[in-house]
Amino acid sequence: MDTRVLELIPHAGGLFTLRLEKPDGFAFTPGDCVAVYGPDGKRTRPYSLAGGVGEPYLELLIRKIPGGLLSDWLSGQRVGASLCISPPFGWFRPGLPETARKIWFATGSGVAPFLSVLRSGGQTPVRFYWGVRSGLDLEGIWVPGAVPCVSRGEAGPGRSGRMTDDLQEVELEADIHYSLCGLDGMIEEVTAFLLGKGVPQERIHSEIFFTNQSPAR
Numbered sequence: 001m002d003t004r005v006l007e008l009i010p011h012a013g014g015l016f017t018l019r020l021e022k023p024d025g026f027a028f029t030p031g032d033c034v035a036v037y038g039p040d041g042k043r044t045r046p047y048s049l050a051g052g053v054g055e056p057y058l059e060l061l062i063r064k065i066p067g068g069l070l071s072d073w074l075s076g077q078r079v080g081a082s083l084c085i086s087p088p089f090g091w092f093r094p095g096l097p098e099t100a101r102k103i104w105f106a107t108g109s110g111v112a113p114f115l116s117v118l119r120s121g122g123q124t125p126v127r128f129y130w131g132v133r134s135g136l137d138l139e140g141i142w143v144p145g146a147v148p149c150v151s152r153g154e155a156g157p158g159r160s161g162r163m164t165d166d167l168q169e170v171e172l173e174a175d176i177h178y179s180l181c182g183l184d185g186m187i188e189e190v191t192a193f194l195l196g197k198g199v200p201q202e203r204i205h206s207e208i209f210f211t212n213q214s215p216a217r
């Protein structure tokens with residue numbers, strides 16, 4: 001599907017928001033991704049849709065990986081540039097079940113699918129942990145209700161330390177669903193903690209964006 005860059009907003013910590021024209025007939029569910037085609041028109045990378053389903057444009061929240069084929073190239077796009085994306089696809093559904101209470105864990109750009117739920121009018125979670133490397137990552141990104149956990153440097157409006165430092169405070173009631181997105185290390189640690197506390201796998205949902213080998217997240 002052809003689209004066009006409407007806006008590119010760089011954030012201080014290395015994330016950027018890419019706002020794209022919404023192709024005719026494009027309909028998605030929060031948690032869906034699109035595959036974005038790179039400069040050779042062949043290679044793609046998946047990016048989660050961060051905007052609301054009713055918004056007149058599409059939005060992606062991307063971590064720029066210096067030297068990365070797609071993210072570095074996308075970060076240099078200009079307003080009006082043409083891009084090619086796939087139709088939406090995905091299986092991660094942090095907004096479901098609709099009536100269940102939810103706790104969300106995100107690292108870095110892994111906050112994108114949760115933003116999509118909130119911007120689509122979905123229910124606010126009981127708790128929303130967002131782990132970032134630096135307080136700079138918090139600048140200019142609207143993440144309502146999130147507790148930002150800043151692992152390095154000045155925490156600013158966030159709280160210092162890794163978000164997995166305080167897992168013992170996480171509510172464990174039987175009606176809560178847990179959704180996790182971002183770095184695999186966080187997802188493995190939180191999943192192991194929840195399973196160890198007796199939370200059944202059916203109430204733990206996750207999507208990995210980056211592995212521990214990644215230089216950034």
Ligand SMILES: Cc1cc2nc3c(=O)[nH]c(=O)nc-3n(C[C@H](O)[C@H](O)[C@H](O)COP(=O)(O)OP(=O)(O)OC[C@H]3O[C@@H](n4cnc5c(N)ncnc54)[C@H](O)[C@@H]3O)c2cc1C
Nearest residue numbers: 045046047048061062063068069070071109209210211214
């Ligand atoms: C379902 C899904 C949804 C995603 N959604 C988002 C999103 O919303 N926002 C976002 O910023 N990213 C997202 N990603 C990650 C994204 O698809 C790319 O992997 C990322 O942008 C890096 O691509 P690149 O072409 O810039 O780097 P590449 O050219 O692929 O890699 C450059 C270097 O970076 C390192 N690296 C990068 N990615 C990885 C990795 N996954 N594992 C190991 N090493 C790695 C390697 O050292 C590699 O040599 C998502 C991934 C998945 C699977």
